Amino acid sequence: MTTFAYIYTDPLIEETPQEIDWGRQVERVYADIGGRSQLELLFQDCRKTPPQCLLVRRLLELGDTIAQVSDRLSELAAMGITLIATEQSYNSQENTPNLQAELLKLLQEIQTQHHSRRIRQAHARNRLEIAPPPGKPPYGYRRSRSKYIIDRSTAPVVKDFFDNFLLYGSLRGAVRYLNKKYGKNISVTTGKRWLTNHVYRGDTAYHHGEIISDTHTAIISREEAAQVDRLLRRNRRLPPRTASAPRSLAGLVVCQQCQSRMQVVLVTIRRQNKQYLYLRSLSCPLRPKCKAIAYQEVLEQTITSVCRDLPVAVEKMISPELGSVKENFTMVIELRSAEAAIAHQEEILTQLPHLVETGILDVETAKIRAYKLRTEISRLQAQIATLPPVNLISVAQAVSIPQFWLDLSEVERRFYFREFIRQIEIIRHPPTWELSIIFIF
Structure with a gap:
């Protein structure tokens, strides 16, 4: 039984198949990529020496329009060639009462598929021209004929949002800042989409995940974009909502004895204006429970330990000859x-x-x-x-000065602590305790 096979691939929207298992021996395979020259050659060969069977993956591949597909189906039937569509369970040799009804249904599907393909082809041609994808442009941009252009009335709002996030490392804080300064009310989810949106970095991203760099004017620089990504990765290690907590040690301290994360607790005395801050285990399973520790004492010891241990940790990570x-x-x-x-x-x-x-x-x-x-x-x-761009040796020397930390606000200290510290463990030796700092690197 002589069997031919035909494959059509549109390079704009499909990958060329490397190998196809037809399920039977095939004498000749005709393959077109974009054009239809092999299809014409197939029909010329069929007119000279018709095979008994022709295999295709889908009837859609026989033409670019429903009329072309119908004409080629009729011509194959006139030559007595059995047509089998392997991915549609269609076999023209089957003499079933429903064959014509099935073929009519398939032709209706083909018409719909052709329409869908034309839309996908148009989008693919736009991608090749590096044109923006369809849809509304992101806040801060307008759409021109061939690319995004900056909207000068809204781009400063976006830039200020990024600057605030880069300064304090808090997504929720940046969202609140935007609402307070500009009256621009966005959700935290929208704020996160802004931070990860490639358009603000001067790139164009398409629906299948492919990215083209430097297609239009960026709102943030490459260095700022890398810093944003690093801060987002850093914040993912922290418990929910602690990234925007007002205290610098929030989310970092763990009690080694009970393995419970420690929460910053504010205590006030009735009829007095004094306030006291403590670190208390959230869910201590021990009896009696681990005692709370004064927040200020832990903060002071943390600063002392960072100034003493950070330069040593950096020197261990980086060889003496290398600077970054x-x-x-x-x-x-x-x-x-x-x-x-x-x-x-x-x-x-x-x-x-x-x-x-x-x-x-x-x-x-x-x-x-x-x-x-x-x-x-x-x-x-x-x-x-994704590679860290900073020179850690020079940074470690700068932050190893106690006065550097004492001059910072709590929010600023929160930012720098999380740049270097993964976790702070409280090691209890009743009635005393000590700290063990685990650095990120």
Whole structure:
């Protein structure tokens, strides 16, 4: 039994299949990518020596319109060739009473699918031209013909929101600040979407997760974007709502004896204006329960321990010859590898116009290749951005001075503590106690 197979792939919206299991032996496979030259060759060969069977994945692949599909179905039937659509359970040889009804239903589906494909093709062409995706532009931008442009009336609001988050590291605090200063009321969820939205970084992101860098004017710089991502990762390690807590030790202190997280508690005395702050175990299972500890004492010991231990911890992490985290042996290999890959991709990009001029690539194929190269470059740039950009040795020296911490407000101390500290453990030796600080690195 002679069997042919035909595959059609639209490179704008589909990946070319590497290998297809047809479930039987196939003598010839005709494959089109974008055009229909192989389909025409298939029908020429069928007119000369018709096979007994033709396999396709879907009837949709036989034409770009419902009329083309119908004409080719009729021509195959006239030549006596059995047509099987492997992904639609269609077999033209089956003499069932419902075959015509099933074919009519399939043709109606094909018409709907063609309409959907045309929409997807239009969106894909827009992506190749690096045009913004459909939909309303993010707050702070307006849509021009081919890209986003900054809305000068609303962009300062967005910029101020980012600046506040970068200064204090609190999403809820930045949301409250926006409402207080501008009367702009947004939810915490919306605020988080702003912080992670690639549009504010000058990039365009499409629905399938691909990102093209530097497509329009950014509201925040690359360095600020990397800092935002790092703060968001840092805040995910903290208990809910403690990222915006007014006290700098909130969410960081744990009692080693009962393994319970310690909460900052405000105590007042009746008919007196005095207030006292304590750290108390949230859910201590011991009897008697672990005693509360004065907040100020823990804060003072934390500052003393950070000033003493942070420089030592940084020196252990970084070799003496290297000045920054990026120069750490593992990270420097990763950094150089990514930078070399970006340089290679950019070199290929510069060669594409010449390949079009010489006829090696057509314009559409060159655009598809350029799009894939740009998305890969964006991915590599994002990988580089995750590497810590700061020089930890110089920072550690700056924050090892006690006066630095004493001059900060509680909110400012909260920001810096969380830059370096993963957890503070209270080790009890009744009636005394001591601290053990676990740094992030």
